[in-house]
Amino acid sequence: MAKPTRIDPADVLAVGDLLTDEERLVRDTVRRFADERIRPHIGDWFERGVFPARELAPELGALGVLGMHLDGYGCAGSGAVAYGVACMELEAADSGLRSFVSVQGSLAMRSVHAFGSEEQKQRWLPGLAAGELIGCFALTEPDFGSDPANMRTRARRKGADWVLTGTKTWITNGSISDVAVVWAQTDDGVRGFLVEPGTPGFTATDVPGKLSLRASVTSELAFDEVVLPADAVLPGVTGLRGPLSSLNEARFGILWGTVGAARDCYTAALDYAGSRVQFERPIASFQLTQQKLVEMMLEVEKAYLVALRIGRLKDEGAARPAHISFGKLNNVRAALDVARSARTVLGANGITTAYPVLRHANNLESVLTYEGTSEIHTLVLGETITGEAAYR
Structure with a gap:
């Protein structure tokens, strides 16, 4: 490979030269999207405390970055470094943008992909990958962040159903999600549940007064005796x-x-x-x-x-x-x-x-x-x- 004739002040060690052609293509494609679609508006979004998720999600889906490191169900199956450089370019525009993509793909979609039934995967993953649907991941609670083993949110069996009670907070995408992956204590250990908006007893409210991640939706989720069917639980994992x-x-x-x-x-x-x-x-x-x-x-x-x-x-x-x-x-x-x-x-x-x-x-x-x-x-x-x- 020819030696570089000039040092790039933005990458003095030419670390980008260590990427493969495919990884550089991902980097450049996402950078172009961020430059053209996000940068002209992000200062205003941040100042007003808004993030047009419903508008951007299909564009991010078409870009191929939602769940891009997962296989099948409309996901690209990209390598880890390719996903990494996409995250790098997204966060160069704003952390809120990268957070949206991370929560959608690495938390909500990955949980369903790794631990869901085939029916759950078919129902949710294609729409989430396309950005037609939005997902969130609810683990953190008002009193338990670093110590999730002591979470208070609980699900108990009632016949064939489950009854979910508790509160989650600092949930990215929470109030705009079409499906929430909610983790709760059960008699068998921690289990994951798929909860849809509109389910009686489930409410989502946005966290007010943020001075950080203002161009991002951050919510508190409350579950008051929320009745869920048996097929709402992720069958593939028990425990933290x-x-x-x-x-x-x-x-x-x-x-x-x-x-x-x-x-x-x-x-x-x-x-x-x-x-x-x-x-x-x-x-x-x-x-x-x-x-x-x-x-x-x-x-x-x-x-x-x-x-x-x-x-x-x-x-x-x-x-x-x-x-x-x-x-x-x-x-x-x-x-x-x-x-x-x-x-x-x-x-x-x-x-x-x-x-x-x-x-x-x-x-x-x-x-x-x-x-x-x-x-x-x-x-x-x-x-x-x-x-x-x-x-x-």
């Missing part, structure tokens, strides 16, 4: 292995997505520094600004390499939960540092929606917490390297 394995798939999307958010902040700061003139010269010519830009570039490239290595392991079937925790912990933290530093390069302009950096920084505060806090992933890695569990 079900929801936690799906969460691991979504975390993989996060460790890639945050590379995109970090890159977007870095390149915004780089472009701004080249055009912003102070003391009769561009601020890019000052040593302190160059130091900030170089530190940002280093973190972006290192995070990109981490994501690619974990993606290759996943495609080989060799990735373990600790690898995903490594990527989620490192890359979210790196992206937050890059976003905050980029904001200082932009000065006061950095706090407006005309530039993406503070929007990314606000979003990343949520990404740092959801699907495993930094503390939990630290303890996962601590147990991995010491052999000692420190959770209790």
